[in-house]
Amino acid sequence: MKIGAILVTSIELVDKVIVEKLSAKITLNKFVRKNKYIGSKDRKFLYEITFNTLKKYYGLIDVCKRNNVDISTRNLVLLNFFNKFKNYKLDDLYKGKYSLNKKYEDLYIYTRAINYKKEIEPKLPDWLEKKIINQSESEKKSLYKSMLSEPRFDIAINTKKYSREDVKKKLNKHNIIGNNTKSSLVGITINDRIPNSEILKIKKNMFEVQDEGSQLMTLLIGVKPNMKILDLCAGKGTKTILISNLLKNEGMITVYDKFMQRLEVLKKRVKELKLKNINFNLQNKDSFDLVLCDVPCSGTGTWRRRPENIIWLENQELVELKVNQTNILIKAAKLCKKRGRLVYITCSLLSDENDLQIKKFLKDNKNFTIINIKEDISKYFKNNIFKFSKYGLTLKPDTLNTDGYFISILKKFA
């Protein structure tokens, strides 16, 4: 494909994702599947340009505003392209049948982009930036920079049956190289991106696809054999399966999700793995030793994976998410046994959804207190990978190159 045609395609795809509120990954995958003629090099470039523009969406808008450039998807894609790939000439874009139509303002955008000394950075919209966890300018820069890297591809081993060495050997037979995750004791990072279909053929009962950050959160919950656990927002059950492995078939996990169809993936997997300790039938009178609330949130911690979430997020949606989180916590509090644990997890970096939610919960629920897990954690992990606050801890995406998470662990003492 000529570079102009790749850019035309990228402009269409970015526009589609934004206007129709679609997942960038699914939209790109669908497009590539439909247009099989696109070679692997062009495909890679198309993914890179499209994701990179989406990640830098608000940074690019800022530069447009400061330079009096009209804010259109076409202009954002061009600005980003010339800023990032300075070897191309403007005329390259118009060569070929399916390439870009020349526009008067292109030269101005080209000149601005190549004269912009640094790479334009990703940025949160101003209203969200104010809400991000307390951090210095340099921490903010590091966070933004880390958003540009590709999300890692991690798996969590079924440690009930296999060791990491067993799984790495199996992967090697398929010419797949994996390395142990640095902090999670149950994870492997796969070096190259492997199509899901390929992974499904290999994984059998050996592992699940799970980001190291998500593994760490699950390991921090404090699961002990014979516990009666409620996973109140189980979704597709990524954390549920790891909890089940940690319980080694002892104990019982009851799973629930407001949207029952989301549990179908988990149901299928539970059947495949023949797991006996997962129950899909939550009763109002039940009570649990541990209630996990892996709540729906803004997803600001998963920005590099789903940049479109940041573009769509509006204040009203955040308000609704917070109300839902509060209600989930209220429900969880009722279902938690006396002396039981309530664990709250988000993949958000916004204090509104993290510290401030827990602060409010503790104010309204005087029979709960924070469990300080800092000391416990230091037995298993390097403390400096987490950012501690009065209400919990945050794993920032730029620390281990994972998704970002917040976790708070509470105890019901009366």
Ligand SMILES: C[S@@+](CC[C@H](N)C(=O)[O-])C[C@H]1O[C@@H](n2cnc3c(N)ncnc32)[C@H](O)[C@@H]1O
């Ligand atoms: C962050 S996802 C959970 C991910 C899941 N625990 C995992 O590790 O794969 C949040 C889930 O909460 C569910 N949810 C949203 N509102 C809810 C509510 N009021 N009660 C229970 N679940 C809810 C969503 O359907 C979604 O599946």
